[in-house]
Amino acid sequence: EAGVAQSPRYKIIEKRQSVAFWCNPISGHATLYWYQQILGQGPKLLIQFQNNGVVDDSQLPKDRFSAERLKGVDSTLKIQPAKLEDSAVYLCASSLDYGYTFGSGTRLTVV
Amino acid sequence: GQQLNQSPQSMFIQEGEDVSMNCTSSSIFNTWLWYKQDPGEGPVLLIALYKAGELTSNGRLTAQFGITRKDSFLNISASIPSDVGIYFCAGFNFNKFYFGSGTKLNVKP
Numbered sequence: 001e002a003g004v005a006q007s008p009r010y011k012i013i014e015k016r017q018s019v020a021f022w023c024n025p026i027s028g029h030a031t032l033y034w035y036q037q038i039l040g041q042g043p044k045l046l047i048q049f050q051n052n053g054v055v056d057d058s059q060l061p062k063d064r065f066s067a068e069r070l071k072g073v074d075s076t077l078k079i080q081p082a083k084l085e086d087s088a089v090y091l092c093a094s095s096l097d098y099g100y101t102f103g104s105g106t107r108l109t110v111v
Numbered sequence: 112g113q114q115l116n117q118s119p120q121s122m123f124i125q126e127g128e129d130v131s132m133n134c135t136s137s138s139i140f141n142t143w144l145w146y147k148q149d150p151g152e153g154p155v156l157l158i159a160l161y162k163a164g165e166l167t168s169n170g171r172l173t174a175q176f177g178i179t180r181k182d183s184f185l186n187i188s189a190s191i192p193s194d195v196g197i198y199f200c201a202g203f204n205f206n207k208f209y210f211g212s213g214t215k216l217n218v219k220p
């Protein structure tokens with residue numbers, strides 16, 4: 001079974017620039033999550049999709065972050081404009097039941 | 112949000128030693144999960160616990176779901192250098208997962 005694919009692996013941008021991350025979940029997994037993991041901390045949920053509908057986006061900073069999951073498969077997470085404090089690893093995960101499978105993440109550095 | 116307190120924050124042990132780490136919360140969880148994260152990678156599921164009091168093993172790893180459903184521990188026996196990494200606990204409630212802040216494990220050969 002292929003895992004959760006994320007790209008790019010690394011991204012360095014200047015503050016106020018825009019950036020987008022892509023996630024392809026495991027085939028058949030209806031639920032997709034985006035997490036932000038700041039260095040030294042556990043992952044923090046940003047948004048949860050069930051198929052192509054948003055289940056929970058209460059922790060998503062909606063003034064600058066947006067996410068979509070077209071056709072209930074791939075998903076993109078966008079930051080516009082980026083701030084220094086957005087430097088983190090952005091993890092995508094998908095699940096069928098209780099167990100998540102995480103992608104390797106995108107490490108974002110905002111300078 | 113619901114907080115998970117994970118301890119210790121970091122551990123330095125000798126290869127071959129046993130390791131114990133735990134996770135506590137003021138909230139009740141229906142499911143506890145333990146993950147390991149290697150540098151530059153996403154967390155990988157080690158053990159999932161679904162019932163209060165459940166004790167589950169996966170090779171050298173053993174985890175238990177506390178009776179009160181507010182805590183869990185993870186033991187690693189006879190540690191080896193590849194056990195190095197950050198171990199996260201996660202509790203599941205109301206269709207969401209909540210993560211602890213991690214225990215960083217260092218193993219000296």
